[in-house]
Amino acid sequence: MLDIKTSSYVAEGKHRACYIHPHNESLCVKVLLPSKTGGSQEEANRETKYYRFLEKKNVPWTMLPKFHGEVITNLGKGYVFDLVRDYDGNISRNLTHYLSNQQLTQNHAQALSVAFDLLNQYLLQWKIITLNIQARNLVFKQTSSDEGRLVIVDDVGNPELIPICNYIDFMATMKIKRKWQRFVSLLLKAYPDNKFLKSKFSVKN
Ligand SMILES: Nc1ncnc2c1ncn2[C@@H]1O[C@H](COP(=O)(O)OP(=O)(O)OP(=O)(O)O)[C@@H](O)[C@H]1O
Ligand SMILES: [Mg+2]
Structure with a gap:
């Protein structure tokens, strides 16, 4: 199980919070916000499926962050993506x-x-x-x-x-x-x- 520290928090939207991956600073882990289940899980499944489709098409990950799969975390199921950073290392x-x-x-x-x-x-x-x-x-x-x-x-x-x-x-x-x-x-x-x-x-x- 991946242990996400609250200090690695990046940002959140209406459904998910985004954290820096504890083992790799160029990745992020997105987890559903505690109050969100049901519809948000369906959204996540649709996104995962579509990413698989794009991988098969060999889409370059230049304007989409690459998806690195699902992980179990202390905050529930997590989805790992490239963490977008600026040239100076700051998170975009x-x-x-x-x-x-x-x-x-x-x-x-x-x-x-x-x-x-x-x-x-x-x-x-x-x-x-x-x-x-x-x-x-x-x-x-x-x-x-x-x-x-x-x-x-x-x-x-x-x-x-x-x-x-x-x-x-x-x-x-x-x-x-x-x-x-x-x-x-x-x-x-x-x-x-x-x-x-x-x-x-x-x-x-
Ligand atoms: N891969 C990433 N690299 C850098 N920052 C990111 C990344 N993914 C998300 N963020 C930041 O986290 C915020 C929330 O992420 P995201 O849009 O995935 O959450 P959400 O809850 O699904 O959003 P919404 O409210 O649109 O449904 C974004 O607005 C962005 O600032
Ligand atoms: Mg969003």
Whole structure:
């Protein structure tokens, strides 16, 4: 059993908490929050299944953290992934962190702009299906002081009962384009004063 120390806590969302792996600083372990069971477990199973599917397709783990399997921990069942870190070793922060701070966004505007485009290309090239893309589920990995990538840490996979998009490329492409449009419009709504987003996605003032 893996003994996770509370001091290795990284962050949490609505369902899971993320900890640094006790034996490997480049991995993280995600465990369900104590109050969450049922639906969250189904979500986890869907994610695991979809990751297996991506492994078979040989998807490069550049904008998705690699999945390293399940482990039993003192905090319940855990899921091991690459822990996304910046070039200086700091754990990468999510996009919400960057977009909520006008100055921080401006400091990384050029890198963020390229990172948005790279992520869109990556999803389309590898036909990666996601649930709705949300800022809190993307981390911005600074690869140097002025370059970076957006990595999707949550909500990948196809929740459909018959996941036809997994097998028919043009349907996947359409779905990915729709998800991207929705992502952009939600960002513009969530951060109406963010100058970077306005100019990137060309909204007139
Ligand atoms: N592989 C990772 N590397 C670095 N940070 C991560 C990683 N995975 C998650 N995080 C951080 O932990 C936070 C919560 O993780 P995650 O989104 O997996 O939890 P969740 O409860 O499933 O989220 P949600 O509320 O969207 O359902 C993220 O917003 C991110 O800041
Ligand atoms: Mg999340």
